[in-house]
Amino acid sequence: MEAVKSTTPVGGLNNKLQAKSPQDRILWIVVYVFMIVVTVLTIYPFLNVLAISFNDSVDTIRGGITIWPRQFTLKNYDLIFTYEGLITGFKISFLRTVIGTVAGLVSGSMLAYTLARSDFQARRFISIFLAVTMYVSGGLIPGFILMKELHLIDTFAVYILPGLVSAFNVFIIRSFIDGLPYALQESAKLDGANDFTIYWRVILPLCKPALATVALFLAVGQWNSWFDTYLFNGSNESLTTLQYELMKILQSTTTSATNSQDAANMAERMAQVSPESVKMAITIIVTVPILIVYPFLQKYFVKGMTLGAVKS
Amino acid sequence: MKAVTANSENVYKKPKRNAWKVFKSQRYLYYMSIPFVIWVFIFQYLPLWGWTMAFQKYRPGLSFFEQKWVGLEHFRTLFQDDHFYQVLRNTLAMSLMGLVAGFIVPVVFALLLNEVRIQVIKRFVQTVSYLPHFVSWVVAAGIVTKMLSADGGVVNDMLMGLGIIDQPVQFMAQGKLFWWVVTFGDIWKETGWNAIIYLAAIAGIGPELYEAARVDGASRLQQMWHITLPGIRPTIIILLIMSIGHLLGTGFEKQFLLGNHLVIDYSEVLDLYALNYGLAMGRYSFGTAINIFNSVISLILLFAANGIFKRYTNESIM
Numbered sequence: 001m002e003a004v005k006s007t008t009p010v011g012g013l014n015n016k017l018q019a020k021s022p023q024d025r026i027l028w029i030v031v032y033v034f035m036i037v038v039t040v041l042t043i044y045p046f047l048n049v050l051a052i053s054f055n056d057s058v059d060t061i062r063g064g065i066t067i068w069p070r071q072f073t074l075k076n077y078d079l080i081f082t083y084e085g086l087i088t089g090f091k092i093s094f095l096r097t098v099i100g101t102v103a104g105l106v107s108g109s110m111l112a113y114t115l116a117r118s119d120f121q122a123r124r125f126i127s128i129f130l131a132v133t134m135y136v137s138g139g140l141i142p143g144f145i146l147m148k149e150l151h152l153i154d155t156f157a158v159y160i161l162p163g164l165v166s167a168f169n170v171f172i173i174r175s176f177i178d179g180l181p182y183a184l185q186e187s188a189k190l191d192g193a194n195d196f197t198i199y200w201r202v203i204l205p206l207c208k209p210a211l212a213t214v215a216l217f218l219a220v221g222q223w224n225s226w227f228d229t230y231l232f233n234g235s236n237e238s239l240t241t242l243q244y245e246l247m248k249i250l251q252s253t254t255t256s257a258t259n260s261q262d263a264a265n266m267a268e269r270m271a272q273v274s275p276e277s278v279k280m281a282i283t284i285i286v287t288v289p290i291l292i293v294y295p296f297l298q299k300y301f302v303k304g305m306t307l308g309a310v311k312s
Numbered sequence: 313m314k315a316v317t318a319n320s321e322n323v324y325k326k327p328k329r330n331a332w333k334v335f336k337s338q339r340y341l342y343y344m345s346i347p348f349v350i351w352v353f354i355f356q357y358l359p360l361w362g363w364t365m366a367f368q369k370y371r372p373g374l375s376f377f378e379q380k381w382v383g384l385e386h387f388r389t390l391f392q393d394d395h396f397y398q399v400l401r402n403t404l405a406m407s408l409m410g411l412v413a414g415f416i417v418p419v420v421f422a423l424l425l426n427e428v429r430i431q432v433i434k435r436f437v438q439t440v441s442y443l444p445h446f447v448s449w450v451v452a453a454g455i456v457t458k459m460l461s462a463d464g465g466v467v468n469d470m471l472m473g474l475g476i477i478d479q480p481v482q483f484m485a486q487g488k489l490f491w492w493v494v495t496f497g498d499i500w501k502e503t504g505w506n507a508i509i510y511l512a513a514i515a516g517i518g519p520e521l522y523e524a525a526r527v528d529g530a531s532r533l534q535q536m537w538h539i540t541l542p543g544i545r546p547t548i549i550i551l552l553i554m555s556i557g558h559l560l561g562t563g564f565e566k567q568f569l570l571g572n573h574l575v576i577d578y579s580e581v582l583d584l585y586a587l588n589y590g591l592a593m594g595r596y597s598f599g600t601a602i603n604i605f606n607s608v609i610s611l612i613l614l615f616a617a618n619g620i621f622k623r624y625t626n627e628s629i630m
Contacts, residue, residue, distance in 0.1 A: 024532045031427045035437045038421070041500065042440050045455045048466065052458075063464030107348055114345040121334055122342070126349055133352060135557065135614065138359025139603025140583060141590050146359050148372070162355050165348050195340035224448030227565065243450050247569065250454045276458075283454050290446045298439065 046287075049280045053077070057277035076281040086282070089242035093223060096159040096241065100222040101215050107165050108214055109207060112173035113199045117185075130167045147232060156239060158232045159222070169214045176210035177203060212300040216293070223289065246286050249279060366600040386601040396585070402491075403581040406567070407559045409495045415552060417503050419544075422510035423536055438511075441504025449501075453569035456497045457484055484570070487578035494566050494579075509551065510544055517543035549621050557614030582606050 047067040052060055056071035064070075080086055114120055115127055138146075143162070152158040180203070188198045204211075226243035233239040335342070366386055368379040390396055421441070428434040444452060460467050460483035468480040483489055521539050530538065564583035571579030580588070582602060590599015 021531050027427065027532050031424050034424050035428060035433065038503075039437055039440050042443060042504070044466070045459055045500075046443070049455060049458065064469075065464070066466075107351070110344045111348045114341045117341060119338075120341050120345075121331070121338060122345065126345055129349065130352060133356040135611070136360065136607065137356065138362050139600065139607060140586050141596055141599040141603055142359035142362025142365065144591060145362055145365070145372075145596060146355070150354075164355070165351050195338070196344060199344065220446055224446075224450075226448065226450050227568075243448050246454070247450045250450065250457070251569070279454070280458070283451055287447050287451055291443075294443070294446055298442075 049283055052277055053281035053284045055277055057275040060275065060277045076277045077285075079278055080282055080285065085237065085240065085245050086242070086285070088238060089240055089245040090285075092156070092159075092239060093242040096156070096225075097219050097222040100160050100163070101218040103160055103164055104166065104169065104218040105211055105215055108169040109173050109204060109211060110199065111165065112170045112177060113203050114195075115170065116174045116177035117195075130165075130170060134167045144231060153232050154236050154239065155233075159225075159228060159241075162228075163221075169217065172214055173207060173210045176207055180206055209300050212297055216297040216300065219293070220290065242286050246282050249282060363600060363604055365597050366604050368597060370597040370600075372596070382597075386598050387605070389598065390601050390605065398577065399580050399582055399585045402567075402578055404559075406491055406494055406581065409491055410498050411555055411559065413495050413499050414502060414506060415548075415555060417499050418506035419510055419548060421503050422507040422514060422544075423540060425507065425511065426514050426540065427532065427536070438504065438507075441507070443504070444501040445505035447501075449565040449569050452497060452501050453566070456493065456500070456570065460484055460493065484572065485574045487575040490571070490575040490578040494570060497566060497570065509547060513544040513547040514540055545625075549625055553614070553617045553621055556617035557610060559610060559613050 044067070048065070051067050051069045052065050053076055054072055054074070055065055055069040056073045057076060059071045115123055117123065147153055147158055147162070152161065184202055185198055188202050193201065224243060226241060226247050229239070229241045229244035230247070234244070364376070367381060367383060369382050370379055425434060425437060428437070459465050462468060462480040462482050467483070471477045472480065483493055517540065522535055525535050525539055564581050564587070567579045567581050567584055583606070586599040586602040590596060590602060
C-alpha cells in the first residue's frame with residue numbers, strides 16, 4: 001500500500017503538536033481501541049475454530065474452548081481424511097480452480113487487449129456489449145434452463161464455461177493495458193509483429209500485476225463456489241466440490257437440530273458421526289488453501305481492486 | 313456507460329481508410345475477440361431471451377413455437393400471492409440493512425484506520441481485516457453459527473459473563489433476529505475489503521489541504537470531518553449508487569446458508585423464492601417471472617439513484 005503511506009508524513013510532522021489537544025487525545029484512544037476490537041473480532045473466530053478442530057470431540061461438548069485446545073488430538077483430521085466425498089471434493093475443487101483460473105486469464109486478457117487497442121474497429125461495440133452484462137442478467141431459472149439445453153448439467157464443464165468471460169475482469173486488465181506506453185506496440189508493429197504476437201510477447205509479460213489480481217479473484221471465486229454444484233451437479237457424487245461437501249455437513253447440523261427431512265443421505269450419515277470438532281476440522285481444511293495463497297497475492301489485489309473499481 | 317468508452321478518442325488515430333481494408337488488417341484482433349463475444353452472447357444474453365418463458369406456459373422439451381402464450385398470468389399469480397409480499401419485505405429489509413451497514417461501517421473503518429500513524433499496526437490491521445472476505449460464505453456461515461450458538465458460543469458466553477442476559481439467546485432460531493445475524497455476518501466478512509477503495513481515495517487527497525487546515529488550527533477530528541470526508545465523497549456516492557442498483561440482487565447465499573426452517577418467515581428472499589417455488593417445483597415460468605420482477609426493480613432503483621445523485625451532487629455513473 002504505497003499510496004496510503006504517502007499521507008503519513010503529514011500526520012507525522014504534526015504528532016507532537018496534536019498530542020496536546022485533549023480532543024485529539026480522545027480520538028487517538030478511540031482509534032486504537034477500535035483497531036484492537038476489529039482485530040480481535042476478525043481473528044478470534046478463526047482461532048476458535050482451529051482450537052476446536054484439534055480438541056477431543058467428546059471433550060468439546062463441555063464447551064468453553066477459546067483459542068487453545070483443552071485435550072489436544074489429531075483424531076478429527078484422521079477421521080475426515082477417511083471420508084471419500086472429501087477426497088473427491090478436494091480433487092474437483094482443485095481442478096476447477098486451476099482450469100477456471102487459467103481459462104479465465106486467457107480469455108480476459110485477450111479480450112482486454114483488443115479493447116485497449118484504440119484503433120480497433122469493433123472496440124466500442126464490444127465494450128458496450130460487455131458492459132451491459134454487468135447490470136443485466138437473465139436470472140436463476142433462465143440460466144438453469146440454458147445449462148440444461150446445452151447439456152452441461154452433470155458435467156465438469158459447467159464449472160468453467162458459464163463464467164469464462166467476466167466483464168469486470170476484462171475491464172480491470174484493459175485499464176492496466178491502457179496505462180502502458182503505446183509506443184511499445186508501435187515499435188513491435190514496425191518490427192513486423194502481428195496483433196497476436198504483440199499481445200503474447202509484448203503485452204502479456206507487462207501485465208503481470210493486473211493478471212495476478214484477476215487470477216486471485218478467479219481462483220478465490222472458483223474455490224469458494226458451491227451454488228453451481230448444488231444447482232447442477234449436486235446428485236453426481238464424482239463431481240461435487242469441497243465447499244459443497246462442507247455445506248452439506250454444516251447444513252445437516254442446523255437442519256437435523258430443527259428436524260428437517262430434506263438433508264441429503266450422505267450429509268445425514270456424516271452429521272450423525274460428525275461432532276462439532278470434526279465439522280470445525282473440515283472447515284479448516286477448506287479454508288487453509290486460501291490462507292496459503294493470500295499473503296503472496298496481497299500486494300497485487302489492493303492495487304487491482306482500486307483500479308477496477310475506479311475505472312469501471 | 314461513459315467511463316467504458318471515454319478514452320477512445322485520446323490516443324493516436326489513424327487517417328480514415330477503407331473499412332474493409334481496416335477489417336482485413338485487424339483480422340487478428342477479430343480472431344482474438346469474436347470467440348469471446350459469441351461466448352458472452354450465449355451465456356449472458358441467451359438467458360435474457362429465456363425471459364419469454366415468463367409469458368408462456370413453459371413446458372420443457374417443446375420448441376419455442378410450440379409453447380402456449382399466457383400473457384401476464386404468472387405476474388398476476390405472483391402479485392396475488394401473500395407469500396410474495398413477505399419475501400419482498402425480507403429482501404428489502406436485509407438489502408437496506410446491508411446497504412447502510414456495508415457502507416457506513418467501511419467508511420468509518422477507513423477514516424479511523426487512516427488516523428493510525430504507526431505503519432506496522434496499520435498494515436497489520438488492514439491485512440487482518442480482509443481475511444474473512446476470502447473465505448466462502450459456507451465457511452463464514454459455519455463460523456457465524458458457531459459463534460452464536462446457544463451452547464458454548466462465544467457471544468452468548470460473553471453476554472452471560474457480563475450479566476447482560478441470564479440465559480443463552482437462541483440467535484439462529486429466532487426469526488426476528490435473523491436480519492441482524494445476516495447484517496452482522498456481512499459486516500464481519502466484508503468491512504475490510506470494502507474499505508480498500510476508501511483508503512485509496514483518502515490517499516489521493518492532496519497533503520497541502522491538511523497543511524492549510526493545520527495552519528488554521530484545525531484538530532485531527534476537524535481535519536477528518538472537513539477534508540478527508542469531503543475528499544472521498546465522490547467515491548462514496550458512486551459506490552452508493554452501484555449498491556442501490558444491486559439492492560434486490562443482493563444474493564441469497566447468506567440467507568440460504570444461515571437460514572433454517574425456524575426462521576424461514578424472515579429468511580426467504582426473492583432469489584430463494586424463485587428457487588423454491590420455481591425451480592424446485594418445476595414451475596419455470598413462474599420462477600422466471602420472479603427473476604424478471606427482481607431485475608426490473610433493480611434497474612429502476614439504479615436509474616433513480618443515479619438521477620437523484622446526478623441532480624443534487626453532480627456525481628453519477630452514467
